[in-house]
Amino acid sequence: MQNKIIKVNSSDNVAVALINLKAGDVIAFEGENIKILSDTKSKHKITLEKFESGDRIIMYGVLVGTASGAIEKGDVLTTENVKHQSEKVFGKTASFSWTAPNVEKWKNRTFLGYHREDGQVGTENVWLFFPLVFCENRNVETLKEIFEKELLKKKENPHQMLLRSLVSGGEETQVAEKSSDVFDNIDVKFITHPGGCGGIRQDSESLARLLAGYVNNPNVAGATVLSLGCQNLQINIFKEALNTINPNLSKPVLIYEQQQMGTVDNMLSVIIKESFEAIKKANNIERKPAPLSMLKVGLECGGSDGFSGISANPTLGAVSDMLVALNGTAVLAEFPELCGVEQELVNRCANDADGEKFLALMKAFEKSVVDAGSGFDMNPSPGNIKDGLITDAMKSAGAAKKGGTSPVQGVLDYGEYITKPGLNLLCTPGNDVESTTALVGSGVNMVLFTTGLGTPTGNPIAPIIKVSSNTELAQKMPDIIDIETGAVIRGEKTIEEMAEEMLGFMIEVASGKVKTKAKLLNQNDFIPWKRGVSL
CATH class of the missing domain: 3.40.50 (Rossmann fold)
Structure with a gap:
């Protein structure tokens, strides 16, 4: 029979309802009977003792709140009778030792991952497109539409087909099965964001570190990066962030600056040609065994x-x-x-x-x-x-x-x-x-x-x-x-x-x-x- 309540830590003075409880229910728990005073939904907490205003509420063995008024034993905790409270911490107070779990059965297990030259191993093989500044989001979205249509051969969204049938007044059109991808060993992904300019310099530098981390992530084979040219997050700031994370980065990173390249058509044509060749090479990387x-x-x-x-x-x-x-x-x-x-x-x-x-x-x-x-x-x-x-x-x-x-x-x-x-x-x-x-x-x-x-x-x-x-x-x-x-x-x-x-x-x-x-x-x-x- 399933237990009705559970106390997570032996020092807790509240318990979690595992099922819905009704007012008037009497529950045998730890050698005594607890009368439930209010209807209590599963996942909510009931008191295991009477609280006065200011009394400490303990769960998971730590302070999680104080009573904002009197709470009778067996009643439910709510935002009305409990307020947030946590312990003040000033530094280390105790030594620590750890007994590791027995993992003997897993020691020789491996996964099939993508081994990078810096020694990291990825669980995915991704070519990533992203902008340094939000001004380039539209160009990234354009590239996404082009590459996904030609490389990923995505089938039409069934909801698109539904709307088409409603517009035409005909029957729902059957969705065709997804065609095979042009490349079978790499994903092409695109990200956009609202940053890179307009905020304080520190935000652009923070974004540079984040994007550099994505390039260095072992799941990424290489990247195509779009810059406008005049934004806070300059190309050199991004390169410095990359160098800080990995001075010996050997992945291909293709960077394009619109204000140096002229028209959108010219820039996109160059990006598509050069990125396609790089993606073809990245597709040759295969999964190999790696330790956990x-x-x-x-x-x-x-x-x-x-x-x-x-x-x-x-x-x-x-x-x-x-x-x-x-x-x-x-x-x-x-x-x-x-x-x-x-x-x-x-x-x-x-x-x-x-x-x-x-x-x-x-x-x-x-x-x-x-x-x-x-x-x-x-x-x-x-x-x-x-x-x-x-x-x-x-x-x-x-x-x-x-x-x-x-x-x-x-x-x-x-x-x-x-x-x-x-x-x-x-x-x-x-x-x-x-x-x-x-x-x-x-x-x-x-x-x-x-x-x-x-x-x-x-x-x-x-x-x-x-x-x-x-x-x-x-x-x-x-x-x-x-x-x-x-x-x-x-x-x-x-x-x-x-x-x-x-x-x-x-x-x-x-x-x-x-x-x-x-x-x-x-x-x-x-x-x-x-x-x-x-x-």
Whole structure:
């Protein structure tokens, strides 16, 4: 029989409802009977003791809020009776040791990846087109239309066919099957953005680092870059960013400046000819076996619910620990969603300098949010709150579970590239696409993305594996969910069993044997983080 409530940590004074509870229900839990005082939807929290105003609310073993008034035992926590509160952190307070999981069965496993000259290994082989400034977005879109029509032979959108039939007043036209791509071993992708000029210089420099990270990402074989000429993000700034990340970059990077080339027609003709020849060469790169230590995996969540922190996120944490034990790399981002768990993460930092850097980045980020008239306490979205995540600290405590239990080997600011294997922390916003965009720019070659509500996010160069926290979502939105962890909620699988299944799935995706749902939907999201103001 499925349990009705669960306490995540032995020190917690609240529990999570695993099913809908009715007022008057009496639940036997830890040797006593708890009477439910209010109708409580699954994923929401009930009190295990009586709270007075100001009392500390503990979940996941950490402070996640305080009572804003008296709350009786067995009542539901809401935004009306709880307010956000997290512990103040000033530095490392305890030593840290870690026992790695047993990964003997995975040590000799490999994936089929694209080996780059700098030693990195990609899970995709992509030729990437992008602009240095938004003024070139139209030209990139034109190139996208031309290349996709001739190289990718895309079939017509069924919704386009539906509208055509409605306009003509005839029957719905059958959609023809997709023709074979001209090249079978490379994808051609296009990204646009609203940056590169008009803002402060620091924003353009930040964008340069991000775009340089995309070029250096092991999933990219080469790139075609469009510049206008007069913008803040000058070609030399982009080249300097590339050189900083990889002084020995050997990939082909074709750069074109419109104001030096004259007419649009002339520029596009040159770009098409030269890019086509480069893409033909990149198509000759083939997949070869690589150890799992070459996987660099981003850990992301979006559209979270009250189950995310007890099923999907801990499963990612277990996968992260397995990957680290195999000398691979995992990257945990979304700094607003680490508010409240800073002490644990600082204590896990392998060196004091990284712990200090993490706290400095967190404090600077929070100050910028406060200066803008908001705060980290505003992080939970209406969807989060509706499904039981009512304070930022509560959301953060569950979100941090994606990072597992291993030591933190590196702390990166936005736009910095991964240099150390093991668990890294990356400063990004909590916004799903901005964070995922940054993870890929820092060098991850795939992303594990948990969701409890359903988030159709993808990336132009890296596979995004969508993980649902509950079975209902996977059944309702099967077109965006790759793997689901509802069996953990029902007690049918352990976190460890789910993690083993997930790692096996990741290897199939990394080897190109399975396409993610985001890739099948051609979901190519790219949103840089604009940290400054516009001028």
